[in-house]
Amino acid sequence: MGAESEGNAEYRLVSERDLRRVVKDIFVALGAPPADADVVAAVLVAADLRGIESHGVGRVRLYVKDIRNNVISPLTTITLVRESPTTAVLDGGNGLGQVTARRAMETAIEKARQAGCASVTVRGSNHFGIAGYYAMMALPHDMIGLALTNSSPVMVPTYARQAVLGSNPIALAVPAGQRRPYVLDMATTVAPLGKMEVYMRKELPIPLGWGVDREGQPTTDPAEAYWHGGLMPLGGPAMTSGYKGYGLSLGVDVFSAVLSGASFASQIIPWQNTRTEAANIGHFFSAWRIDSFMPPSEFKERMDELIHLMHEAPKVVGEERIYIPGEKEFELTERRQKEGIPVHLKVIENLSQIGDELGVDCGVLEP
Amino acid sequence: MGAESEGNAEYRLVSERDLRRVVKDIFVALGAPPADADVVAAVLVAADLRGIESHGVGRVRLYVKDIRNNVISPLTTITLVRESPTTAVLDGGNGLGQVTARRAMETAIEKARQAGCASVTVRGSNHFGIAGYYAMMALPHDMIGLALTNSSPVMVPTYARQAVLGSNPIALAVPAGQRRPYVLDMATTVAPLGKMEVYMRKELPIPLGWGVDREGQPTTDPAEAYWHGGLMPLGGPAMTSGYKGYGLSLGVDVFSAVLSGASFASQIIPWQNTRTEAANIGHFFSAWRIDSFMPPSEFKERMDELIHLMHEAPKVVGEERIYIPGEKEFELTERRQKEGIPVHLKVIENLSQIGDELGVDCGVLEP
Numbered sequence: 001m002g003a004e005s006e007g008n009a010e011y012r013l014v015s016e017r018d019l020r021r022v023v024k025d026i027f028v029a030l031g032a033p034p035a036d037a038d039v040v041a042a043v044l045v046a047a048d049l050r051g052i053e054s055h056g057v058g059r060v061r062l063y064v065k066d067i068r069n070n071v072i073s074p075l076t077t078i079t080l081v082r083e084s085p086t087t088a089v090l091d092g093g094n095g096l097g098q099v100t101a102r103r104a105m106e107t108a109i110e111k112a113r114q115a116g117c118a119s120v121t122v123r124g125s126n127h128f129g130i131a132g133y134y135a136m137m138a139l140p141h142d143m144i145g146l147a148l149t150n151s152s153p154v155m156v157p158t159y160a161r162q163a164v165l166g167s168n169p170i171a172l173a174v175p176a177g178q179r180r181p182y183v184l185d186m187a188t189t190v191a192p193l194g195k196m197e198v199y200m201r202k203e204l205p206i207p208l209g210w211g212v213d214r215e216g217q218p219t220t221d222p223a224e225a226y227w228h229g230g231l232m233p234l235g236g237p238a239m240t241s242g243y244k245g246y247g248l249s250l251g252v253d254v255f256s257a258v259l260s261g262a263s264f265a266s267q268i269i270p271w272q273n274t275r276t277e278a279a280n281i282g283h284f285f286s287a288w289r290i291d292s293f294m295p296p297s298e299f300k301e302r303m304d305e306l307i308h309l310m311h312e313a314p315k316v317v318g319e320e321r322i323y324i325p326g327e328k329e330f331e332l333t334e335r336r337q338k339e340g341i342p343v344h345l346k347v348i349e350n351l352s353q354i355g356d357e358l359g360v361d362c363g364v365l366e367p
Numbered sequence: 368m369g370a371e372s373e374g375n376a377e378y379r380l381v382s383e384r385d386l387r388r389v390v391k392d393i394f395v396a397l398g399a400p401p402a403d404a405d406v407v408a409a410v411l412v413a414a415d416l417r418g419i420e421s422h423g424v425g426r427v428r429l430y431v432k433d434i435r436n437n438v439i440s441p442l443t444t445i446t447l448v449r450e451s452p453t454t455a456v457l458d459g460g461n462g463l464g465q466v467t468a469r470r471a472m473e474t475a476i477e478k479a480r481q482a483g484c485a486s487v488t489v490r491g492s493n494h495f496g497i498a499g500y501y502a503m504m505a506l507p508h509d510m511i512g513l514a515l516t517n518s519s520p521v522m523v524p525t526y527a528r529q530a531v532l533g534s535n536p537i538a539l540a541v542p543a544g545q546r547r548p549y550v551l552d553m554a555t556t557v558a559p560l561g562k563m564e565v566y567m568r569k570e571l572p573i574p575l576g577w578g579v580d581r582e583g584q585p586t587t588d589p590a591e592a593y594w595h596g597g598l599m600p601l602g603g604p605a606m607t608s609g610y611k612g613y614g615l616s617l618g619v620d621v622f623s624a625v626l627s628g629a630s631f632a633s634q635i636i637p638w639q640n641t642r643t644e645a646a647n648i649g650h651f652f653s654a655w656r657i658d659s660f661m662p663p664s665e666f667k668e669r670m671d672e673l674i675h676l677m678h679e680a681p682k683v684v685g686e687e688r689i690y691i692p693g694e695k696e697f698e699l700t701e702r703r704q705k706e707g708i709p710v711h712l713k714v715i716e717n718l719s720q721i722g723d724e725l726g727v728d729c730g731v732l733e734p
Binding site for chain 1: 449451452453454456482483484485486488511524525526527528529531537539541549551553557558574576577582583584601602603606607608610611612614615617618620621622625626627628631632633634655656657659660661666669670673676677680681682683684686688689690691692
């Protein structure tokens with residue numbers, strides 16, 4: 001997790017503050033209101049802080065392309081389609097996914113504050129970055145947060161030979177007491193598409209179980225999986241229960257898209273392609289107020305105990321730690337907030353070029 | 368899925384009605400009220416109908432043992448610990464898990480009917496059979512249903528060498544229109560413990576990726592995984608993202624047990640052991656009223672379209688169908704309701720013996 005970028009000559013350290021400023025300015029120059037641009041920058045940089053480079057500032061170029069092609073609107077006009085005391089349906093108006101997602105999770109939290117638990121579904125949105133960002137918004141409110149989103153097809157279902165489902169991530173955030181919160185943020189594929197690119201660049205075979213070829217058979221060739229086959233669902237082939245990961249991915253599409261009116265499965269156009277129409281991505285958010293069930297102080301002590309039981313379990317020889325979901329990412333974030341965020345030189349070059357074109361000062365990215 | 372029992376000389380066909388009657392009578396003889404015994408029988412037989420033999424009537428002997436040892440009470444006294452318009456905490460009073468779980472899901476459905484969505488968490492319960500049974504209770508109400516439960520430790524977390532988490536299943540049921548509903552009902556382990564027993568009996572190696580040995584290393588020896596190691600989380604080893612299945616399992620423990628006051632993780636005593644104290648198992652149930660988000664007729668058409676996209680995806684050569692979660696189980700149920708349920712001769716022998724001891728007529732199980 002992020003280890004590849006540590007002390008690597010292909011990366012340059014940039015401070016969180018500088019990186020956020022550059023990304024924000026780029027989105028402002030593209031026509032986004034400063035407050036919205038700030039949200040987009042915060043979510044993208046949060047991914048880099050947490051070591052999820054595939055969803056970080058390296059994606060700015062994709063947003064820029066789509067905004068320039070009038071496929072994403074830099075002005076995010078959110079409509080409330082339907083509402084009850086515990087539910088809402090929002091339409092993101094084909095604006096910035098991060099802005100709509102943030103508003104939707106705020107709505108879920110506010111409704112849960114009044115009602116105990118609440119769920120908000122979203123249509124008419126775009127790729128929103130890391131799902132974990134929105135689930136974690138529940139933490140300071142002593143709530144449990146859930147965030148789901150569908151995405152462009154990359155997953156090949158069990159017995160299929162074509163990618164027809166997204167990597168459809170599931171993010172769940174739960175507060176703890178003395179320990180760091182539990183934050184699960186997982187694609188329902190075994191590996192992310194970005195890993196295929198890394199292995200292609202390094203000319204290394206991928207581990208068996210990550211991807212399939214154009215015939216739907218397991219492959220170790222990252223280019224074949226990337227260009228012609230697709231990614232395996234969590235669990236791998238049927239023999240090791242890959243149909244469970246496929247089933248989870250379908251479930252994410254149900255909550256995010258079937259329920260909201262968004263596009264789903266192969267209806268979504270691959271992001272890598274030059275699109276001419278709106279993606280109509282869907283999201284889903286839930287929040288549970290812990291004190292509806294138990295005093296939060298007691299709950300947090302119990303979470304600490306659960307985490308303790310995992311940490312103290314007997315370990316495989318050679319392994320020093322058993323991790324809780326999110327633990328590595330919190331540690332990485334703390335280090336990168338102090339030492340800076342490693343940004344790939346190609347990404348820096350790309351941001352600088354975009355900055356030049358838009359009149360945004362990217363001097364802080366240079367050594 | 369259930370295929371091993373088809374046309375197998377070690378199995379005898381018993382009608383659904385007869386099997387339910389025998390199981391019900393056994394629980395009545397043990398002291399359960401007839402209505403409660405009927406719920407237990409319905410849930411156990413539903414597992415056999417759906418081909419989930421590991422959770423079917425073969426488990427009756429375990430309940431009988433625990434009731435006789437005064438470890439489970441046949442009288443299920445459910446207490447409402449805490450309540451809001453959208454949430455509830457129930458204590459199952461160490462009674463029959465199926466009875467408490469059914470009441471809890473009914474509570475979630477009734478609250479969702481009033482409020483839009485609702486969640487109910489349960490402590491002081493016991494093993495409740497298949498999670499899918501309770502999630503599916505939402506379907507006739509045009510709701511989406513979710514059911515989670517924790518269970519005795521069988522899963523070895525990533526980098527550990529001891530089973531400290533349950534198979535902690537996730538069940539999700541979603542209504543469709545012309546198509547059968549989507550019903551995901553999955554353990555968060557790769558394979559169930561029952562499969563280790565099957566492979567031990569047949570003296571066959573298990574596929575690599577199902578279990579680990581006492582050192583926490585992948586093994587193909589089912590006895591080693593069963594007796595000394597444990598089951599791998601969905602995803603297998605870390606290289607194929609087993610930490611995701613481990614993370615999901617932990618999440619199930621959070622909702623089912625940390626939030627309810629139940630025991631969790633290695634606090635739960637293995638069911639196979641002779642227990643002397645209550646298991647204090649926890650469950651979690653949620654229901655979402657579809658018309659809070661979208662007219663149910665429109666939602667169901669959209670579900671049909673999602674299912675259609677999966678069915679019509681290009682297939683691997685040699686495979687004729689791509690399945691939706693629950694589809695195989697619905698087809699099997701329909702066939703077994705007509706032709707009878709294959710029950711293993713050992714299970715029949717066991718039920719007959721219990722029947723003899725309790726004065727329950729098990730003649731219908733004989734040829």
